[in-house]
Amino acid sequence: MFKEGLKIVLSGPSGSGKGTIVRKLIMHEEFKLSVSATTRAPREGEIDGVHYFFKTKNEFRSMIEQNELLEYAVFCDNYYGTPKSFIEEYVKNGKDVILEIEVQGAKQIKAIYPDALFIFVMPPSLSELENRLVGRNTETEEVIRKRLERAKEELSLYKEYDYVVINDTIEEAAKAIELIVYAEKLRSHRFKETIETMLNNKGGF
């Protein structure tokens, strides 16, 4: 009955845990992750084409020029962007495509996909956020300080999102997003075809 999937934009400060939530969500077949392109170095265990398309700055600039990206942003001296290619195709095929996007990039997407679902993932507290950033062991103290400052700025932008999910535990946060998606599929505009068919076929459908 519901042919088309949803475009789900998931943002949140660095350290909010949105990446882990996404990995949990895509264990369900209905969800498909939009793979971003980035110029930042891979972290341990990250695979090119799965977690990101890792690009040089020259390669990334070329993608911008060729208009291959839905949006892009510069963050801590690195480019991050969303290749347009498969998003719309998967949505048409009924998949719910998750776009894990920096807050900065989400605004650009809202202009292009006003019908997308905008979900903001936030940490339960700023001190918990700091703990998570320190625990990663991938960033210098200076980078962590910058990210915390950035996180505060980003938190104030929650209003631009449709929903807020507090990441207390990954399981609960992922479940909350699943339920939001479930509810969104019951939006009245998605019943146009069903109800019109019902009213046009005498005796029901």
Place this chain on the structure above:
Amino acid sequence: MFKEGLKIVLSGPSGSGKGTIVRKLIMHEEFKLSVSATTRAPREGEIDGVHYFFKTKNEFRSMIEQNELLEYAVFCDNYYGTPKSFIEEYVKNGKDVILEIEVQGAKQIKAIYPDALFIFVMPPSLSELENRLVGRNTETEEVIRKRLERAKEELSLYKEYDYVVINDTIEEAAKAIELIVYAEKLRSHRFKETIETMLNNKGGF
């Protein structure tokens, strides 16, 4: 964290099963039913003050004059209305107050409570709707015919609602409404206080 409850307007054609769904929902403590006033005769098992406040036409007209009703409508020669009294009080106390309202009345409520959640319950098919109306054994054939015609008109008004729930089984429909309410409580505007507290208290909350 979420102090205020939701106002939930539940409508649907006669025979859509919205009444049974409501009785299922209010088994949960979080939900509170707004009891309507009506001039129609009680059906078997219906209790005054629980299912409806049963009123004479004169009593009902007096309530209208005293401005005690949020809305009222005439349906099949009977008055139906919603006493304002406890709705807002319960919402303030964190309860999700369900308003079981005829489609005609829902429009009036939207003007007064634009922040209410509007959910449209529909039968899986028109033939199933007819079966349910006949099965009730409380109406004449003429009334059933009128209600079916009315149902078709009402179905075309689904667009005025936020969500549509198809009542295949009571359990599934009630569950769908619970999940809609759960998701609505994650709407970003409800996080204003949480996030502002977080940003104003250095070191988190």
